[in-house]
């Protein structure tokens with residue numbers, strides 16, 4: 001389900017700047033996704049206290065920022081831009097980001113900066129026909145597990161974001177760079 005791409009890892013100093021920047025965004029106003037997503041999540045899955053955001057960003061260090069933009073340009077072209085995906089578990093026990101299909105994209109193109117736990121896995125399911133523009137969370141009784149993988153940190157990878165998927169065993173904060181069409 002996951003395909004690793006033959007694209008080099010982000011240089012370490014840039015990775016560190018990205019992680020610092022992502023962590024600084026947490027708890028700022030406007031961080032959390034809208035109330036509808038949270039409400040829907042908690043109505044299906046009790047005891048989840050989890051927030052996710054997709055964020056454009058700018059690094060404080062302008063030299064590192066331009067090196068990162070150059071890295072993205074050289075490997076993905078000028079029509080692509082990076083976003084942060086930050087999933088923040090705000091409870092004291094492991095959380096699941098419930099099964100869903102993505103709203104924003106058909107194909108995911110991601111790079112994990114911080115896993116968010118030692119055994120965070122991504123699961124893929126078969127289930128009802130999905131509607132990208134009306135995406136939702138699915139309950140476990142309407143889907144069937146196809147595969148479960150622990151995606152490597154620090155490797156560009158891609159998967160079909162319209163295949164229903166979930167993320168489990170989230171302990172703290174998971175930080176990804178996602179490449180989207182600008």
Ligand SMILES: [Fe+2]
Pocket residue numbers: 100101102161165
């Ligand atoms: Fe997703």
